[in-house]
Amino acid sequence: MAKNLLIVESPAKAKTINKYLGKDFQVLASYGHVRDLKPKEGAVDTEHGFTMAYEVIERNEKHVDAIAKAAKLADDIYLATDLDREGEAISWHISEILKERGLTEGKKLHRVVFSEITPKAIKAAVAAPRQLSHDLVDAQQARRALDYLVGFNLSPVLWRKVQRGLSAGRVQSPALRMIVEREDEIEAFKAREYWSIEAQLKHVDGDFTARLSKLNGKKFEQFDLTNEADAQAARDALKQAARGRLTVSDVGSKERKRRPAAPFTTSTLQQEAARKLGFTTSRTMKVAQGLYEGVALGDEGNVGLITYMRTDSTMLGDDAVAELRQLIARDFGGHALPDAPQVYKTKSKNAQEAHEAIRPTSAMYTPKAIAGFLNDDQRKLYELIWKRTVACQMIHATLNTVSVEFALRDVVGGDASFRASGTTVIDPGFLAVYEEGKDQKTAEDDDEGRRLPRLAVGEQVPLHEIAADQHFTEPPPRYSEASLVKALEEHGIGRPSTYASIIQVLQNREYVLLDSRRFKPSDVGRAVSKFLTAHFTRYVDYDFTAKMEDELDAVSRGEEAWVPLMERFWLPFKQQVDEKTESVDRNEATGARELGADPKTGKPVSVRLGRFGPYAAIGTKDDEDKPTFASLRPGQSMHTITLAEALELFKLPRQLGQAENGDEVMVGVGRFGPFVKQGSTYASLKAEDDPYTIELPRALQIVAEKLEMLANRLILDFGNGVQVLNGRYGAYITDGEKNARIPKEQEPKELTEKQCLELLAAAPARKPGRFGKKTATKKTATKKAAAKKATPAVKKVAVKKAATKKKAAKKTTAKKTATKKAATKKVVAEKVEA
Numbered sequence: 001m002a003k004n005l006l007i008v009e010s011p012a013k014a015k016t017i018n019k020y021l022g023k024d025f026q027v028l029a030s031y032g033h034v035r036d037l038k039p040k041e042g043a044v045d046t047e048h049g050f051t052m053a054y055e056v057i058e059r060n061e062k063h064v065d066a067i068a069k070a071a072k073l074a075d076d077i078y079l080a081t082d083l084d085r086e087g088e089a090i091s092w093h094i095s096e097i098l099k100e101r102g103l104t105e106g107k108k109l110h111r112v113v114f115s116e117i118t119p120k121a122i123k124a125a126v127a128a129p130r131q132l133s134h135d136l137v138d139a140q141q142a143r144r145a146l147d148y149l150v151g152f153n154l155s156p157v158l159w160r161k162v163q164r165g166l167s168a169g170r171v172q173s174p175a176l177r178m179i180v181e182r183e184d185e186i187e188a189f190k191a192r193e194y195w196s197i198e199a200q201l202k203h204v205d206g207d208f209t210a211r212l213s214k215l216n217g218k219k220f221e222q223f224d225l226t227n228e229a230d231a232q233a234a235r236d237a238l239k240q241a242a243r244g245r246l247t248v249s250d251v252g253s254k255e256r257k258r259r260p261a262a263p264f265t266t267s268t269l270q271q272e273a274a275r276k277l278g279f280t281t282s283r284t285m286k287v288a289q290g291l292y293e294g295v296a297l298g299d300e301g302n303v304g305l306i307t308y309m310r311t312d313s314t315m316l317g318d319d320a321v322a323e324l325r326q327l328i329a330r331d332f333g334g335h336a337l338p339d340a341p342q343v344y345k346t347k348s349k350n351a352q353e354a355h356e357a358i359r360p361t362s363a364m365y366t367p368k369a370i371a372g373f374l375n376d377d378q379r380k381l382y383e384l385i386w387k388r389t390v391a392c393q394m395i396h397a398t399l400n401t402v403s404v405e406f407a408l409r410d411v412v413g414g415d416a417s418f419r420a421s422g423t424t425v426i427d428p429g430f431l432a433v434y435e436e437g438k439d440q441k442t443a444e445d446d447d448e449g450r451r452l453p454r455l456a457v458g459e460q461v462p463l464h465e466i467a468a469d470q471h472f473t474e475p476p477p478r479y480s481e482a483s484l485v486k487a488l489e490e491h492g493i494g495r496p497s498t499y500a501s502i503i504q505v506l507q508n509r510e511y512v513l514l515d516s517r518r519f520k521p522s523d524v525g526r527a528v529s530k531f532l533t534a535h536f537t538r539y540v541d542y543d544f545t546a547k548m549e550d551e552l553d554a555v556s557r558g559e560e561a562w563v564p565l566m567e568r569f570w571l572p573f574k575q576q577v578d579e580k581t582e583s584v585d586r587n588e589a590t591g592a593r594e595l596g597a598d599p600k601t602g603k604p605v606s607v608r609l610g611r612f613g614p615y616a617a618i619g620t621k622d623d624e625d626k627p628t629f630a631s632l633r634p635g636q637s638m639h640t641i642t643l644a645e646a647l648e649l650f651k652l653p654r655q656l657g658q659a660e661n662g663d664e665v666m667v668g669v670g671r672f673g674p675f676v677k678q679g680s681t682y683a684s685l686k687a688e689d690d691p692y693t694i695e696l697p698r699a700l701q702i703v704a705e706k707l708e709m710l711a712n713r714l715i716l717d718f719g720n721g722v723q724v725l726n727g728r729y730g731a732y733i734t735d736g737e738k739n740a741r742i743p744k745e746q747e748p749k750e751l752t753e754k755q756c757l758e759l760l761a762a763a764p765a766r767k768p769g770r771f772g773k774k775t776a777t778k779k780t781a782t783k784k785a786a787a788k789k790a791t792p793a794v795k796k797v798a799v800k801k802a803a804t805k806k807k808a809a810k811k812t813t814a815k816k817t818a819t820k821k822a823a824t825k826k827v828v829a830e831k832v833e834a
Contacts, residue, residue: 005074006112006126007067007094009081013117016294016302017080020119021126026070030081031063035093037148044145046574050566052145056097064097071103076110078126083113083355084310084497085143085556088136095132115311115355117294117304118362139556142565146170146548149570153577154536160581161589162527163609171494172505173532174545178487179479179512180521180529187640189475194223195231196471197238199246199406199418200464205453207464210246210406210418212238217414231468237412239466246418248459249407257396260430262314262344263357263389266496267489269309272388274482275437277380278517281481281500285309287377288358291385297365297373305365306385307356310497314344314357316392324393327363332432338395359389391434398427404455422452478518492546523591523614523638531589535580539573596643603627605646607638612671614638616646631669633692648692656696665699667691678703718753722760738763 004025008014011029018027035054037043045051056064071077077098079091091111098104110129114121150170158166197212197220212220215234225231264272269288273279279287288309294302316324321341328336344357360382367383374382406418425431455461479487485499494502506512511525521529532540539545548569554560590609595616598605603619614637619627630649632638653668656676663679674691675682676699683706685691689698715731716724722735724742731748733740733756740756740763742748 003075004078005067005070005076006078006080007091009087009090010289010293012290012293012302013304016117016304017122019301020122025078026074028067028070029063030067030090030094031060033057033086033090033093034060034064034097037144041152044148046149046570049563050145050570052141054093054096064094067094068098068101068103071098071107074107076108077104078110078112078129079132080112080114080125082310083115083308085136085140086497087113088133089140089144092132092134092137116307116361117292121361135558136556138562139552142555142562143552145566146569149573150539153574154532154539157577157581157584158528158531161584161586162531163524163590164611166524166528167509168528168532169502169505170539170548171498171545172502172511173529173540174491174493174542175484175488175502176506176511176521176525176529177533177540178491178493178542179484179506179519180526182476182479183521183526186475186478191472191474192223193226194471194473195225195228195468197225197231197235197466197468199238199242199466201246201420202462202464203453206451208420208422208450208452210404210420212416213405213419214407214415214417215413216411216416220416225468228468228470231470234413235466235468238408238416239463241408241411241416242463242466245460245463246406246408248404248455248457248461249417250403250405251455251457252403252405254401254403255426256399256401258399258429258431259396260342260391260394260434261388261436263316263359263392264385265312265314265357266310267312267485267499269358269385270485270499271482272384272437273381274480274485276384279377279381280503281485282504283377284381285500287381291378291382295370295373295378297370303365304361305370305382307359307361309358311355311358312496313346313355315346315355316341316344316359316389317356320356320359320363321393324363324390328390328394332394336394336429336432338393342393344392357389358385360386363390387434388436391430394430394433395427397425397429397431400424400426402452404452406461420452422450424451478515478520480518484519491542492549493542495549523609523632526637526639527589527591527609530591531584535584535589536576538576591639593638595641595646598647605643607632607641607646609638616641616649618650652691654691656694656699659700659703665696665703667694667699676702681706715748716751716756718756720753722753722756724748724751724756733759733763735760738766 004021006017006021006025006027007030008017008027009030009032011031014027014029018025021027034056036057038053038055043053045053079094081087081090081094088111095104095109098109109132110126111132112125112129114125147170151167154168155166158168197215199210199212201208201210214220215224225234262268266285270281270284273284274281277284288306291305292307292309294304297303325337325341363386365386367379367386370382371379401421401423404420406420408416408418477483481503484503488494488499488502506519506525507514509525510522511528512519512521514520529540551560551565555562555565587608592606592608594604594606596605597603598618601618603623605616605618606620607614607616612631614632616630616632617627619625621627628650630646630652632641632649636645653666656665656667659665659678661679665676665678667674667676667685669675669691672684674685674689676685676694677683678700681703683702685694685702689702713726714723715726722733724731724733731742733742733751738760740759742751742759746755
């Protein structure tokens with residue numbers, strides 16, 4: 001048995017490291033976090049120093065047991081989880097579990113950290129271990145406690161005031177506010193008209209254009225010409241003064257240097273991968289994790305290809321710089337090397353957490369050399385990291401910008417001039433390898449790469465045309481993943497390890513949607529953000545959130561204690577939660593709007609946020625007649641919908657006509673979306689079908705497809721609640737309470753009742769629903785239906801075993817013929833609810 005146990009977070013990393021340390025080491029994985037707060041109120045005891053009640057995460061129990069078993073036999077235990085706060089906390093949790101189980105007595109616990117998985121780095125880390133950093137652990141515990149307290153106390157307020165099932169996050173809420181405020185800016189934006197004037201010039205060495213830079217004796221500004229009449233008058237005056245040519249009045253040339261971008265941090269990697277590769281932040285981090293933990297490179301086995309991918313440092317180690325300079329000299333020549341290595345300053349104040357930028361573990365692993373061992377995503381991301389790292393140690397690019405002025409005299413209103421600019425690359429330097437992407441292009445970007453003919457003062461250039469073009473100002477763009485990460489970083493919201501999870505949580509909660517790869521807040525997201533901004537202003541304030549991150553950083557550096565930080569946050573926060581729970585009006589909280597009056601009834605038309613999303617209403621609950629309701633259509637927002645658009649919604653449900661058997665056919669929108677109803681049969685519309693325009697033949701086709709599916713679903717029915725059905729993933733057995741797989745070699749139609757009962761008995765129990773009590777209630781209710789349907793001989797069995805039969809019986813839809821009725825009534829089929 002190995003004398004030493006080394007614990008890492010992932011099995012891939014364990015596999016890579018295991019071959020470096022030899023037979024004296026056993027390497028096991030914790031599979032991420034091993035403990036978390038108990039998922040119930042009071043897991044953070046605010047009355048007794050914020051004591052935290054932890055439990056082993058269920059899915060990782062077997063991994064924890066394996067670690068405990070190995071620890072019992074080991075002499076020394078090395079905790080080698082990631083080198084950030086989360087990694088430090090995981091090491092601490094493992095050590096606490098081992099202590100609680102009495103497995104650390106007489107053994108040494110070592111903490112080892114490394115930023116790259118290479119033989120040299122691993123052996124050096126094991127040879128020079130340190131103690132656990134309780135400052136880092138305290139910072140992570142404080143963050144977890146803060147997030148827990150915000151979630152457990154703020155989410156119930158959202159349930160009561162906005163919509164059931166919502167939740168609020170300490171860091172996600174300011175990020176959501178950022179997206180919502182940008183949407184408000186876009187909606188409030190008023191476009192302004194402006195005109196530009198451009199001269200189109202002809203030259204033997206190449207045609208080019210020049211922009212108007214001076215008009216009426218002064219610098220030409222964006223809004224100097226704001227209508228067509230003025231623009232055409234200016235154009236005509238300029239054309240008349242030019243008389244078919246423009247004369248060069250000045251030529252300027254300016255040489256400038258452009259330095260390469262710093263090597264990647266987590267934030268800049270996420271931004272650049274979004275811009276250049278179209279990767280989401282979570283996809284970038286997942287691919288980077290795989291490159292860090294190790295990729296099989298043929299005979300070399302698993303090799304860690306990049307350094308640790310959660311960092312805000314731009315520092316490069318001396319060995320890495322030396323290797324980069326060697327590669328640059330070899331592949332790009334000595335002239336591509338600066339006299340001394342390029343040094344980049346790191347913004348992070350966290351010296352304790354500072355480590356290297358994201359770089360290849362060896363620049364000699366060129367993208368071309370290892371491309372055959374990588375999947376497509378890995379190849380793209382590795383190439384991006386490799387190029388950026390190599391470029392950062394190359395010489396600057398030297399650019400030359402030429403500006404040519406064309407003055408015009410005797411213009412009505414005063415002197416005028418046009419200017420043409422072009423930038424050429426004298427020495428590409430680092431640009432031969434890599435150029436940083438941009439979210440938005442500038443006029444300077446348009447000039448770059450454009451070459452102008454060689455021109456001299458006094459030279460006359462033939463004028464082809466002077467064009468006046470109309471433009472309108474555009475609203476600020478919605479945030480993309482790249483620009484949102486950049487904004488979060490600039491505001492100090494979150495940290496490198498949290499950007500991907502912040503974005504993922506907002507999407508998972510459906511607070512934001514991706515529209516053309518840009519974030520658009522949903523109506524629910526806007527309601528949550530506006531409620532929090534109005535009533536919990538301090539806690540979604542950018543400066544407050546950034547200050548809290550700085551304080552957590554101070555805890556990690558040992559400059560501040562975590563409990564006083566928690567006390568400063570908790571007392572005013574709890575007081576505000578209690579006060580707002582009582583005082584806030586729900587209509588105001590959800591952003592309800594009154595749009596006007598219904599022309600037919602004179603009743604008010606309003607839009608509100610309901611349990612299943614935004615809806616429009618005609619009338620109020622105080623009216624003698626009940627109000628009528630209609631769901632908003634996909635793409636509509638309760639914040640921008642007009643009265644006319646809202647009234648259109650009340651055209652549903654629509655009567656389409658009759659089927660051949662006389663059944664009425666109608667279309668409507670229900671809880672689960674648009675549907676068509678024929679008699680008692682409901683069928684969901686397909687994505688391409690519009691309930692407002694669908695016609696009778698198409699509706700009948702959708703119903704026929706639904707009936708055919710139900711008729712084909714039942715394979716066998718034993719009359720006691722046990723059925724063999726065709727499902728989404730193939731045939732299966734069910735008694736309503738449990739589902740059982742059918743062995744591959746078994747023909748479903750040939751199953752006997754005995755075989756089905758045996759397979760059901762061996763099948764695992766269904767996992768409880770999200771709301772256990774409700775699920776249990778439904779199951780109890782459905783047993784009664786099964787009992788009624790069973791024959792007297794099997795009545796008792798059915799009462800005990802069958803489930804979901806009442807619901808199934810109610811929702812069975814096929815009633816066209818006696819044969820179909822008998823066949824489909826027993827099928828457990830869920831109706832599309834209106």
